[in-house]
Amino acid sequence: MTLNMPGRLSKVDILPKSVGSLAHGLPPARANTLFVLGANGGMSVAPDIRFDLVFGRCEPEVHVCVGADDPHVSRRHGYITREDSRWVLHNVGKLAIRFPGSRLVLGGDRAELPVAYTPLFIVAPKREHLLEVRIAAGATAGGTAQHEVTTRNPDGWQLSDDEHLVLVCLSRRYLRQEPQPQPLTWAQVGQELAHLRPGEGWTAKRAAHIVTKVRERLAREHVAGLREEEIPPPLGNTLNHNLITELLVSATIVKDDLELLEES
Secondary structure (H helix, E strand, C coil), X not given: CCCCCCCCCCCEEEECHHHCCHHHCCCCECCCXXXXXXXXXXXXXXXXXXXXXXXXCCHHHCCEECCCCCCCCXXXXXXXXXXXXXXXXXXXXXXXXXXXXXXXXXXXXXXXXXXXXXXXXXXXXXXXXXXXXXXXXXXXXXXXXXXXXXXCCCCCCCCCHHHHHHHHHHCHHHHCXXXXXXXXXXXXXXXXXXXXXXXXXXXXXXXXXXXXXXXHHHHHCCCCCCCHHHCCCCXXXXXXXXXXXXXXXXXXCCHHHHHXXXXX
16 A cells, blocks of 8 residues: 655546535546545546555545544545456554445455445444545546436435425434434424424424425335335334435435534
């Protein structure tokens, strides 16, 4: 593993913090270009250059900083490199790295990355730290750059403004990367939205009705785990948890959406 800073390498570019979430899309890029983003910015790497993109807590020693204020995160926690035409994640830290859902890459292990948007989480004792990864899916013939081409839900599932608001509120603990997050209760969602948007008639019942309609709509689109008959008892929060997971993985809701819950 080498730490080659980009300098004047035209095939390795800095991504400023202002780029926003990779979930919202990419600039023009060759197929299989790697994009990685942390809290303070990130980097893109072309697929035909030998380069180990290193991430971790110690900003001067890594290309992409993640978990800067958490001593549980290793100074150099891992790296992503090109192997046999695939981008591969290597975890060299002590903490596990979680893919969307429950798949874990333990210290010393490796995992191939899909040609897609993949939010990765370094699982610390008190919170999880987000590292956004996205691999460009396509380019025009002859290698001419174009905007990334995806095959399904490039912009996530379509939600109305009210649906988006209530689902961000329901998913607040997930978006804040709290450890082992659970959906808010309907009472909590109703109270928070009534305080945030007084005069709009927000109640626990209204929030539950809106979320149920979204869950039913996505179930009709063959998203698994959103119907009661699919879940063995006890049901608990499983339906809402599965719905939130789908919305996160499809980038329908992202961390930046927490701004919707901030008071003016």
